[in-house]
Amino acid sequence: MDHRIRRLVGLLFEDIPYSPETAAAEEQIAAALDQKYKERASEISPDAALDEIISQYGRLSDMAALAGYSPEQADAWREAGDAVSEKPLRKSLRRQRLRICCGAVFSIAAFVQILWMIYMLMTKPAQAFWNLAFAAVSGLAAWLILRRFFRTEQQAKGQKYDTDAFEYLRIRSDRYAKRTINCTALMFAAVVLFFCAELSFFIFGNSKSAELIENVFANIILLEIPAFLLIRNRLLLFVMQNRTELPERKKYRRHLRGIVIFSVVYWLAVLAASVLLRDRLHYAGNWFLLAGICFGLLILLYNLTLRRKFTYRNLVWNKPRFAVVTALAVAAGGFGYLQRDTWYTQPYINSVPVVQQTRCPIRYDAETGVYTLTAQSGDFRILHLTDIHLGGSLYSYRKDIKALKACYAEIEYTRPDLVIVTGDLCFPLGIMSMSLNNSAPVYQFAAFMRNLGIPWAFTYGNHDTESLATLKKQELNEVYKSLSYETSGTLLYPYVQPEITGRNNQMIEVRNADGSLNTALFLIDSNAYTGEGINVYDYIHDDQVAWYADQVKRLQNAEGEQISSMAFFHIPLQQYRTAYELYESGSDEVTYFFGENGEKMIDKVCCSDYPSSLFDRMLELGSTKAVFCGHDHYNNMSLEYQGIRLTYGMSIDYLAMPGIENDTAQRGAELITLHPDSTWDLEQIPLTRITGNP
Numbered sequence: 001m002d003h004r005i006r007r008l009v010g011l012l013f014e015d016i017p018y019s020p021e022t023a024a025a026e027e028q029i030a031a032a033l034d035q036k037y038k039e040r041a042s043e044i045s046p047d048a049a050l051d052e053i054i055s056q057y058g059r060l061s062d063m064a065a066l067a068g069y070s071p072e073q074a075d076a077w078r079e080a081g082d083a084v085s086e087k088p089l090r091k092s093l094r095r096q097r098l099r100i101c102c103g104a105v106f107s108i109a110a111f112v113q114i115l116w117m118i119y120m121l122m123t124k125p126a127q128a129f130w131n132l133a134f135a136a137v138s139g140l141a142a143w144l145i146l147r148r149f150f151r152t153e154q155q156a157k158g159q160k161y162d163t164d165a166f167e168y169l170r171i172r173s174d175r176y177a178k179r180t181i182n183c184t185a186l187m188f189a190a191v192v193l194f195f196c197a198e199l200s201f202f203i204f205g206n207s208k209s210a211e212l213i214e215n216v217f218a219n220i221i222l223l224e225i226p227a228f229l230l231i232r233n234r235l236l237l238f239v240m241q242n243r244t245e246l247p248e249r250k251k252y253r254r255h256l257r258g259i260v261i262f263s264v265v266y267w268l269a270v271l272a273a274s275v276l277l278r279d280r281l282h283y284a285g286n287w288f289l290l291a292g293i294c295f296g297l298l299i300l301l302y303n304l305t306l307r308r309k310f311t312y313r314n315l316v317w318n319k320p321r322f323a324v325v326t327a328l329a330v331a332a333g334g335f336g337y338l339q340r341d342t343w344y345t346q347p348y349i350n351s352v353p354v355v356q357q358t359r360c361p362i363r364y365d366a367e368t369g370v371y372t373l374t375a376q377s378g379d380f381r382i383l384h385l386t387d388i389h390l391g392g393s394l395y396s397y398r399k400d401i402k403a404l405k406a407c408y409a410e411i412e413y414t415r416p417d418l419v420i421v422t423g424d425l426c427f428p429l430g431i432m433s434m435s436l437n438n439s440a441p442v443y444q445f446a447a448f449m450r451n452l453g454i455p456w457a458f459t460y461g462n463h464d465t466e467s468l469a470t471l472k473k474q475e476l477n478e479v480y481k482s483l484s485y486e487t488s489g490t491l492l493y494p495y496v497q498p499e500i501t502g503r504n505n506q507m508i509e510v511r512n513a514d515g516s517l518n519t520a521l522f523l524i525d526s527n528a529y530t531g532e533g534i535n536v537y538d539y540i541h542d543d544q545v546a547w548y549a550d551q552v553k554r555l556q557n558a559e560g561e562q563i564s565s566m567a568f569f570h571i572p573l574q575q576y577r578t579a580y581e582l583y584e585s586g587s588d589e590v591t592y593f594f595g596e597n598g599e600k601m602i603d604k605v606c607c608s609d610y611p612s613s614l615f616d617r618m619l620e621l622g623s624t625k626a627v628f629c630g631h632d633h634y635n636n637m638s639l640e641y642q643g644i645r646l647t648y649g650m651s652i653d654y655l656a657m658p659g660i661e662n663d664t665a666q667r668g669a670e671l672i673t674l675h676p677d678s679t680w681d682l683e684q685i686p687l688t689r690i691t692g693n694p
Contacts (some may be wrong), residue, residue, distance in 0.1 A: 004050060005034045011452060012060045017083040018166035020158055023078065023245040025069060032067040033057060038321075083160040086168050092156070092507040093172070095238055097148040099376070106142035108224050110135050112217070119213055139436065149235075153242050166244070173240035174312040176233050177252050178554040181259055181307065183230040185299045187294055188263035190226040192270070194219070196288050211594050251310035255267050259302075266295060286394075307344070344397040345390075345404060345444050352408055354453045357415045362455060362492070364485060369494030371485070372509040373418060373455065375676070380510050380518060382672040384568070385418035386630025386649035387461070389427040389656045390441035395434030396427075399654040399661060401439075402447055406652050406687055410453060410669040413690045418492075418508075419454055422649055423461025423570030423631040428469040438469040441480055446483040449490050457492040457521075460503045462528040462537065463656070473503045480504075501541040507551050512676050519557055519564045519674050522548055522624070526571035530610070539608035545617050552623045564678035567627040575615045576629070578604035579641035591640040594684050595648065598634035598666060604609070606632050618644060626672075626680070633657050634666045638682065650684065664688055 009030040016022055033053065040049035057063045064074040117131035118603045129313045161169065198216050241249060270291040277287075308314035360380070365373045373380070385407060390400050411419065425445055428438040449456045465473045484493040494506045502525030510518045527538035548567070555563045580597055597604050618624040619642060626645040633651040640646070650668035668686040675681075 002034055002231045005037055015163055016077050017160050017162050019160040020245060022077050029063045029067040033063060083162040084165050086164040089165045099145050100232055100235045104140050104146040104228050106138045108227055110138035110142055116217055140590050157244055165659045169240055169244050170312055173246060176237035176240060179233040180237050183233050185263055186226045186261055187230050189295055190223055192267045193288055193292055194222050246311045299583055308438055310569045344394055345400050347449045348401050352451050355412050360417050369496040370507055370615050371492045372511055374511045378676055380674040381416040383414050383419045384628050384670040386648050387633055387651040387653045388420040389424055389653040391427050391433035391655050392437050392440030393435035396655055402654045403652050409690045411452060411686060414671045419456040420568050421458035422568050422628060423459050424463045426464045428466050431656055436468050436470055438473050442479055446491055450488045453493055455490050457523055459523045459569050460525050498547050500543040500547050502544055505544055510674060517559050517563055520679055522567040524567060525567045526569040537608040539610040540612040542613060545614045549617050551620050563623050565623045567624050569629055571631050572605060572607045572629045573615050574607050575641060576646050577607055579639045579646050580605050583639055593638040595637035597637045599632045636666055
């Protein structure tokens with residue numbers, strides 16, 4: 001049909017109330033007028049034929065007569081009569097939208113509960129009753145709501161609408177047709193990506209089938225949301241199409257079929273390609289993410305081009321709404337992405353070999369939470385690592401690999417009996433690491449150390465449980481317990497801990513082959529922030545100091561002599577600053593051993609503004625002769641002050657500090673060698689000594 005004829009007829013029907021009768025008449029008149037136009041256009045020029053049509057049939061009554069309608073029928077079309085106006089129409093549609101939303105929610109809930117009930121009947125039949133009850137209640141609610149919805153639509157069928165109400169229906173019909181098309185494509189993408197992601201974790205994560213099913217139900221909201229949107233928009237489109245007969249309906253159906261066919265072919269091709277390229281895909285999740293992005297871009301291209309063939313208004317540009325929606329989508333998507341538990345380093349972790357080392361017997365006291373390691377060959381070697389700063393994201397992947405390789409080089413070179421990490425294993429600091437996830441780095445490093453076969457312990461740092469991190473301190477504590485010695489055979493994390501300040505405070509005993517105590521190792525939480533401002537660092541509290549003193553006294557009473565001990569924590573004591581200032585002034589109150597303090601970001605020694613009584617208590621008890629910390633990445637000096645050795649660990653960090661990836665002098669570790677008579681040696685092991693790289 002010539003578009004000018006369609007426009008001419010539409011112009012004359014513009015002020016006529018809509019009803020199924022007038023809609024049919026408009027179509028019949030347009031067809032008759034188009035036929036007349038084509039007959040005349042074959043005899044004279046198209047423009048002359050159009051002018052003739054307009055002059056002969058410029059009035060509605062003339063057009064109606066051409067199509068076989070009487071003048072009385074044409075006059076009756078103009079009568080508003082019982083036509084529904086826009087205001088009551090809007091009110092009616094609001095009620096229908098509410099019924100649709102509630103019905104969709106209850107329908108999806110009932111369907112999911114039915115699936116869960118089937119699974120429970122096969123595994124735990126006694127618990128399936130509750131799923132049946134929830135499914136029955138949800139199903140009944142959905143049936144009652146949707147029954148009322150369809151009854152209302154049955155009553156509304158054939159109603160007459162005034163011009164404004166019809167325009168509102170047409171715009172809404174156009175909107176929901178577009179949304180249904182997009183939601184159909186979204187549903188296909190969601191289903192494929194969801195099940196591919198779940199199956200990837202099942203296959204490559206060596207999960208059990210029960211874990212797969214439980215994980216599917218735990219994450220099924222990722223399918224429920226697009227399903228809800230599809231049902232909602234499809235039923236709203238049904239409402240509009242039930243009340244109007246629009247010429248675009250047939251075209252819409254053809255486009256919907258086309259989108260379905262395209263989606264099926266596209267995702268089958270993606271799945272086929274993933275099978276063919278499986279040997280080249282190091283991380284299947286990236287492949288499907290890329291496929292999802294390409295699919296979204298293709299659907300967007302369709303929306304901008306081909307979709308206009310069935311739409312009344314293809315694009316409605318609402319700048320404020322677009323800005324708000326885009327900002328919310330970016331914020332929500334970004335926050336969700338930053339929380340993802342990613343495993344990009346896993347191929348490297350799986351490839352690291354066991355470090356050959358004579359394992360020391362390890363005993364755990366379930367009542368006290370104390371691990372005891374017994375040296376078998378005289379000396380006992382401890383490698384001190386600090387500030388590893390794993391991001392666990394795609395952004396940090398390359399630097400995470402470097403950090404793990406640096407740790408491996410230090411461990412393989414020194415072959416220690418125990419590794420102690422003094423904090424900041426994780427770096428869940430948002431845009432700086434493109435991650436808020438502090439569980440992925442923990443799992444990754446635990447797997448790394450398990451593969452090496454070296455026992456390890458750690459203290460918390462200020463970054464390990466940041467305020468926006470996915471896991472809070474109690475949740476992370478449970479993760480560490482799940483990865484501890486009974487599970488991994490390497491992580492010495494206590495299952496019971498003293499009820500004092502801190503996320504974890506523990507003591508590890510190192511004993512000689514004859515059972516005598518060599519050295520007690522105190523791993524003390526220096527805590528993170530006080531909460532009184534930005535980066536106001538916390539300190540080791542009095543109840544932690546009292547616990548330390550009690551343990552020293554208990555061991556001295558048990559051994560009948562003065563014991564030797566060392567302490568490890570993350571944030572330096574204020575005495576580190578005092579000792580450094582004395583060293584800078586040339587005082588003979590301190591003794592220099594090695595290293596330098598190169599920190600320039602904030603202070604040379606970034607300690608808490610709150611004094612801790614730990615150092616004074618150490619002097620009083622006379623047991624602890626060496627303490628180790630991290631925190632200041634460019635500081636690695638070792639000084640003795642008032643008879644206690646204060647040592648900064650060389651950092652591993654490639655991520656947290658700007659430009660630190662390219663700095664090398666500060667990177668490394670310390671090797672502590674405990675001799676059977678409780679004396680000890682300390683050696684700094686710069687990474688450049690091992691790798692030979694400048």
